Amino acid sequence: xxxxxxxxxxxxxxxxxxxxxxxxxxxxxxxxxxxxxxxxxxxxxxxxxxxxxxxxxxxxxxxxxxxxxxxxxxxxxxxxxxxxxxxxxxxxxxxxxxxxxxxxxxxxxxxxxxxxxxxxxxxxxxxxxxxxxxxxxxxxxxxxxxxxxxxxxxxxxxxxxxxxxxxxxxxxxxxxxxxxxxxxxxxxxxxxxxxxxxxxxxxxxxxxxxxxxxxxxxxxxxxxxxxxxxxxxxxxxxxxxxxxxxxxxxxxxxxxxxxxxxxxxxxxxxxxxxxxxxxxxxxxxxxxxxxxxxxxxxxxxxxxxxxxxxxxxxxxxxxxxxxxxxxxxxxxxxxxxxxxxxxxxxxxxxxxxxxxxxxxxxxxxxxxxxxxxxxxxxxxxxxxxxxxxxxxxxxxxxxxxxxxxxxxxxxxxxxxxxxxxxxxxxxxxxxxxxxxxxxxxxxxxxxxxxxxxxxxxxxxxxxxxxxxxxxxxxxxxxxxxxxxxxxxxxxxxxxxxxxxxxxxxxxxxxxxxxxxxxxxxxxxxxxxxxxxxxxxxxxxxxxxxxxxxxxxxxxxxxxxxxxxxxxxxxxxxxxxxxxxxxx
Numbered sequence: 001x002x003x004x005x006x007x008x009x010x011x012x013x014x015x016x017x018x019x020x021x022x023x024x025x026x027x028x029x030x031x032x033x034x035x036x037x038x039x040x041x042x043x044x045x046x047x048x049x050x051x052x053x054x055x056x057x058x059x060x061x062x063x064x065x066x067x068x069x070x071x072x073x074x075x076x077x078x079x080x081x082x083x084x085x086x087x088x089x090x091x092x093x094x095x096x097x098x099x100x101x102x103x104x105x106x107x108x109x110x111x112x113x114x115x116x117x118x119x120x121x122x123x124x125x126x127x128x129x130x131x132x133x134x135x136x137x138x139x140x141x142x143x144x145x146x147x148x149x150x151x152x153x154x155x156x157x158x159x160x161x162x163x164x165x166x167x168x169x170x171x172x173x174x175x176x177x178x179x180x181x182x183x184x185x186x187x188x189x190x191x192x193x194x195x196x197x198x199x200x201x202x203x204x205x206x207x208x209x210x211x212x213x214x215x216x217x218x219x220x221x222x223x224x225x226x227x228x229x230x231x232x233x234x235x236x237x238x239x240x241x242x243x244x245x246x247x248x249x250x251x252x253x254x255x256x257x258x259x260x261x262x263x264x265x266x267x268x269x270x271x272x273x274x275x276x277x278x279x280x281x282x283x284x285x286x287x288x289x290x291x292x293x294x295x296x297x298x299x300x301x302x303x304x305x306x307x308x309x310x311x312x313x314x315x316x317x318x319x320x321x322x323x324x325x326x327x328x329x330x331x332x333x334x335x336x337x338x339x340x341x342x343x344x345x346x347x348x349x350x351x352x353x354x355x356x357x358x359x360x361x362x363x364x365x366x367x368x369x370x371x372x373x374x375x376x377x378x379x380x381x382x383x384x385x386x387x388x389x390x391x392x393x394x395x396x397x398x399x400x401x402x403x404x405x406x407x408x409x410x411x412x413x414x415x416x417x418x419x420x421x422x423x424x425x426x427x428x429x430x431x432x433x434x435x436x437x438x439x440x441x442x443x444x445x446x447x448x449x450x451x452x453x454x455x456x457x458x459x460x461x462x463x464x465x466x467x468x469x470x471x472x473x474x475x476x477x478x479x480x481x482x483x484x485x486x487x488x489x490x491x492x493x494x495x496x497x498x499x500x501x502x503x504x505x506x507x508x509x510x511x512x513x514x515x516x517x518x519x520x521x522x523x524x525x526x527x528x529x530x531x532x533x534x535x536x537x538x539x540x541x542x543x544x545x546x547x548x549x550x551x552x553x554x555x556x557x558x559x560x561x562x563x564x565x566x567x568x569x570x571x572x573x574x575x576x577x578x579x580x581x582x583x
C-alpha cells in the first residue's frame with residue numbers, strides 16, 4: 001500500500017471514529033447532564049450535535065440547554081434556526097413560546113403553545129415540553145395548565161419519566177407534597193433507579209423536615225449515579241440544617257467538582273459552607289476565585305468574618321466597615337460582632353478588649369432577633385470585663401445577659417455574676433476618720449454591703465441549680481460574712497448554715513482534700529460559733545479537731561484543744577474568742 005493510499009485509509013478510519021463518537025453521545029445523554037447540573041458538559045455536547053448533525057431536533061435541544069442556563073437570546077437563535085431547517089418543527093415552536101413565557105409575554109407564548117398542541121396533539125414530547133415550560137419560571141408559571149398538558153403527554157407515553165418529574169414540580173408549585181411524591185414515584189416506575197426522581201423526592205422530605213427520609217433518597221440518587229451533582233448540593237443543605245457543618249462543606253465541594261460549575265453564586269455558597277466548617281483558609285480561597293465576578297456585597301461580609309478567623313484583624317475591619325457602608329439593609333448582628341472582635345484582636349496592652357470593639361459587639365447583640373444569641377453575646381463581653389478586672393461592668397453585663405434569656409441562664413452564668421458583684425464590693429474602701437472623704441463613710445458602707453447582699457442572692461440561685469456543689473455554699477457563707485460585722489455574723493450564726501452545708505458535701509466527696517482551703521475557713525467559723533454563741537463545747541471541740549486535720553499548724557485550734565500555750569500578749573484579733581478574718 002503506497003503512502004497516499006495509507007493516508008486516505010487513516011483519514012477514513014479517523015473520520016468514521018469521529019462519526020461513531022459523535023453519535024455515541026445522544027440528546028438523552030445531554031438531558032441527563034442537564035438533570036445532573038453538569039451544564040458545561042451539556043452545552044458542549046448539544047453544540048457538537050447541532051454542528052455535527054444539523055437537524056431541527058438538535059437545534060431544539062441546544063435551545064433547551066440555553067433555556068436551562070438562562071441564556072434566553074441564545075435560546076431564541078437556536079429555536080429560530082431549528083424552524084429554518086424545518087418550519088413544521090413544533091418542538092422549536094414550543095421553544096420560541098418558552099422564551100416568550102420567560103420574558104413575561106404570556107399571550108404570545110400561549111398562542112404558540114396552543115397551535116403546537118393543536119397540530120401535534122398526539123405527540124407526547126411536544127405536549128410534555130409545553131407542560132414543562134409552565135413550571136420553569138418562578139413568576140410565569142401555571143401549574144394547572146402544566147398538569148393538564150403533562151397528563152395528556154403521559155396518556156400517550158406512559159414511559160416518559162421526565163413528564164412525571166415535571167408533573168411533580170407542578171404539584172409542588174401548589175404545595176401538594178404528597179401528590180408530588182406520587183408523581184416522582186411514577187417516574188421511577190417508568191425509569192427505575194432514576195437519580196433525578198430520587199433526588200426530587202428527597203427535596204420534598206427536606207422541605208417537610210423529614211430529614212431521615214430526605215437523606216435516604218439523596219443517597220439513593222448517588223447510588224444510582226455517583227456523578228449526579230444535585231444530590232451532593234442538597235445533601236450539603238441537609239447536613240447544614242443538622243449542624244453537621246463539616247459534612248455540609250464536604251458535600252458542597254463534591255457538588256462543585258461533579259457539576260464543574262463556575263457559577264460565582266455557587267462558589268460563594270461553598271465559601272459559606274467552608275466558613276461554618278471552620279475552614280477559613282478555604283473560604284478565603286473560594287472568595288478570591290470569584291473576586292470581580294460577582295456584584296454581591298455579601299462577599300465583603302465573608303471576607304471580614306474569614307479574615308477575623310485567620311487573625312488578620314486590619315483586613316477584617318476594612319472589609320466589614322466597607323460592607324456596613326455599602327449594604328446597610330443587609331446588616332445582621334453578627335456583622336457588628338465580628339467587627340468588634342476584630343478591634344479586640346488588635347489590643348496589645350493586656351487588657352483583652354478595646355472599648356470600640358466592645359461597643360460594636362454589644363450593638364450586634366442588640367440587633368439579634370434571637371434573645372438566646374443576644375444573651376450569649378452579652379455574657380461574652382461580660383467575660384472580657386471580668387478578665388480585665390472591670391468587675392462593675394462585668395456584673396452589669398452578666399446581669400443583662402441573664403435578663404435577656406432567663407430561662408436558659410446556667411448556674412455558671414449566675415456564678416460569675418455573683419463573683420463580679422462580690423469583687424465589685426471588695427473594691428470599695430470605707431474611709432476612716434483620717435480620710436478626707438470620711439463624711440461619705442456611711443454611704444460607702446451601705447453600697448458595699450448592698451453589693452455583698454446582692455452577690456449572696458445570686459449565689460442562692462447557684463445553690464438551687466446545683467444543690468450538691470460545695471462551692472455555691474462557700475460563696476454564700478463568704479458574701480454574708482463580708483456583708484456584716486464579723487463578730488455580729490459569728491454571734492448570730494448568719495453564715496453558719498452555708499459553711500455547715502459546705503462541710504457536709506466536702507466530707508462526702510471521695511477526695512475532700514481539694515476543698516482544704518475552704519474547709520479551713522468553714523471549720524474555724526463553725527468552731528467559734530459553737531464555742532461562743534451556742535456554748536456547745538463538745539461541738540466546738542469536734543470542729544477544732546477537724547480543723548487540725550486540714551491545718552495541722554492552726555494556732556487557734558491548738559490553743560482551744562489545750563495543745564499549745566496561748567501567748568502572754570496575744571495579737572489583736574487572734575484570741576480563741578475572736579472570729580476569723582474575712583475572706
